Amino acid sequence: MQINKGLIFVGKKSDTSKTKDNIYFNEEVKNGKPYWFQVMVDGKRVTRRGFRTRTEAKKARDELTVDMNRGSYIDPTKITFGEYFLDWVNNRSNIEETTRELYLSFHERHVKERIGKIELSKLAAMDILKFLKYLKTDANSRTGKGLGDETVRRMYATINTALNDAATLDIIDINPVSKLPKNERPRVEKKEREIWNNDSVKLVLSSSKGTTRFWIAYFLAIMTGMRQGEILGLKWADIDFDKRTISIRRSLQKNTTTLKKVKTRKSNRVISMSPLTAAFLLEHRDIIDVEKRILGKQYQDNDLVVCSRLGTPARANKVLEMWYNICDKYKPEHEPKITYHDLRHQSASIMLNEREDIRVVSERLGHSTVTTTLNTYSHLLPTGQEKAVLSLDRTIGFDIE
Template identity: 55%
Template sequence: MGAGKIYKNEKAKKNPYWFQIMVNGKRVTRRGFRTKGEAQKARDELSTQLNKGEYIDPSKALFRDYFLEWLENRKNLADSTVDMYDSYFRNHIDPALGKIPLSKITPTDILNFIKTLRNTKTKSGENLSDEMVKRVYSTVNTALNSAVTMEIIQKNVASKIPKQDKPKVVRQERQIWSNDSIRVFLKKTKGETRYWIAIFLAVMTGMRQGEILGLKWSDIDFDKSVLYVRRSLKKDKTGFTNLKTASSRRTISLAPYTIMLLKEQQEKIAMEKEYLGDDYQDNDLVVCTSKGTPAKATRVLHAWNRLCEKFKPEHEPRITFHDLRHQSASIMLNDGTDTRVVSGRLGHSTVTTTLDVYSHLIPTAQENAAVALEKTLGFNVEQQQEFLQ
C-alpha cells in the first residue's frame, strides 16, 4: 500500500486536487477536492481504514452510505443547504435508493425514483410540486456526478434516462401587487406590528427573509447609506448560517427614507433595552423580539399573514412574504434599472439567474427602451409621417 501523493489539475476550474493510493495491488484514484488539505485528509482517512482492515470499496457501498459521506465532505455548502439536502435524503432519497449498492443503481431505478416522487403526498394531501421533484432528483444527480468525478463509478446512470422523463418545471410568473397597492399597504400597516420593518426591508432591499432576520446594526453604515449582507438566521432560530454563495454576501445601497426608518427602529430598540436592563438579551439585531432575541421566521410570517387579512387590497392576489423580494425586483426592472444592478441587490450568482426568473418583465423594459430611442433621436409621430412623405 502506497502513501499516495497529492496532485493538482492545473486545468480544472474548481476542485483541482486529487490523489492515488494502492489498495490490494490496485491503484485507487480520488478526485474533486477543493483544497490540498481536503485531499490530504481524505487520503489519510483512507489509509487509516486500510490499516485497520475497515476499507470498503465505495462502489460496493450502499448508496445511503455514499450519499451521507458525500454530503459530509461538502464543506463549501451553506448550513441551510446541508439541512435541505439532509431533509431530501431522509424523506425521499433513502427510502427509495438507500439500500441499493452505489455501483448497482440503474437508469430504471432512477425512473422509478422519479415516479415515486411524483406520487408522493404532502401533509396537505397534495402531490409534491414539480419544483420539489426536480430539486430532489437534481440532488441525486449531483451526488452521482461527484462519484464519477471521484472515479468511484464509471458513469452517472441518472444522466442516461430519456430527456422527456427527467423532471421539468414550467416557470410561472410570480404574483405581485401594483406599486400603488404596495405603497398604500406599507403606509397603512406601519405600527401594526413590531415586525413591520422586516416587511419594509423586503420590498426596499430585495433581501431574503433569513438575511433580514440575521441583519445586525453593525452591518449598517449610516454614513455611507449602505448595509452589508453577511449572514442568515436559521429557520429554527438556533443560530446564524453562512450565506450560499459569494454573491449572496453583498452590499446594498439604502435610500434616505429607508435610512430614516432604520434609525427610528434603532431608537425603539434602545428604549426597550433601557427598559428591560439586564433582562434584555442584546444580539445587535435590527429585527428582534422585545427581549432582543432573534425573531423566529414563523412569527414574522404570522405577522405578515395577519396584516394581509386586514389590509390586503381586494383586487390584489394573495402573496407570500417571499414574494416581496420579487416585488422589489419587479419595481426596479419595470423602472428601467440595469439588470446587473438588480442581480447584485438580490444576491443572484449570475445575471442569467435574474433573467431566467424575471424574463416576463423584460418586454416592459424593451418597450421603455424603444420609446427612449425615439425620444433621444428627436422623432415623434408627426415627424415620422413627414419623413415618410
C-alpha cells in the same frame, strides 16, 4: 509500500506524474481536481480521484488506511447507495448545515426505502427512472400525490451530484443518471412572480404600521430588495445614517437563531437607502431603546434591527406568520396572497417599472450577474417596441388614400 491488511500503494505512470507520498497528478484533468491515488486492498485495486490538492488526496488515503486498520473499510463494490449517500452528505464540507439537514431528510423520507438498499455499483438508470416516477406521483404521504416540481428537481440534482462524485472518485464506472433520456429529467416550469400594484403596496404598508414589531422588516424588503435572511441578520452597526447606506454582511439562517456571513462577494454589498427609509429606521431604533431601558438586564443586546422583544434574533416563521396576518387584514381582495420573500420581488418590479438601470437593480438585489436579474425579471422590463414601431412609421409610412 506495504500497509496492514494488504493495503499497497500503486499508481499508473502513463498519464500522471507522481508527487511525494505516492500521490499522483494527472496533467490532463481540467476540472481543477487533478490529484489521485490508487491502492490494492486485499488483492483488489481501489482508486480515488478528484482531489484539488496533494494534501487533500493524502488525507483521504490516510483515512482509508485507518479504516482498514479498524476493520471499518467497506468494499465499494458492496456498499449500498443509501450507505454511500449518507457518507457523502455527512462528509461534505462545502454546504450549509441547513442544506445538509435537507439532504438527510431526502434520504430518510424517500431514498432509504426506494433506492437506498440497492448496491451502488448495481444502481441503474431504470432504478432512477422509477424513483423519479414515485416522487412525481405518490411520494407525498399527506396528500397521497406527488411532490412539487421544484422539490423533485432538487432531489434529482442532489442524487445526480452524489453519483457524479462517486464516478469522479472511481467508486463507480459511470453515473447512471447520465443514461436517462433528456425528456425524462425533471424540469421546473418558470412561473412569473405574483406582485401587487403600487397603490396596494402603499395601502398595506401604511395601514399596518405600528401593528407589529416586525413591520420594519416588511418595509425594508420593499425599500431595499434585501433577502429575508439579510434583513433578519442586519445590525445597527451596518447602517450609516450620515451616508444613508446599508452594508449587507451577514444573514440569519432560516428558522434558526444562527447568524452567518453572506455566501458570495456579490451578496456582500453596500446599498443606498432613501431618506424615508432612514427616518423609519431611526424611529424603530428609538422604540428598541425604550424596550432596552424597561427590560434592563433581561434584554439581550445583539445589536439587531429586527429582533424579538428580548433582543434575540427573530425567527423567520414568526415574521412570515405576522406578514400573513397583515395580508388577511389589509390586503385588497383583488390582490393575490404573496409571501414575505415576494416583497423582494415587489421591490425589483417597482424599480424596473420606473425604468431604473438594470445594473443598479441587480447590484441592489445582490445577484451574481446581471443575467440572473434579466432571467428573473425580463417580463417586467420595458420592451422599447413602442419606440421601434414609430421609427418604422417614420421611415416607411405614407398616407392612406
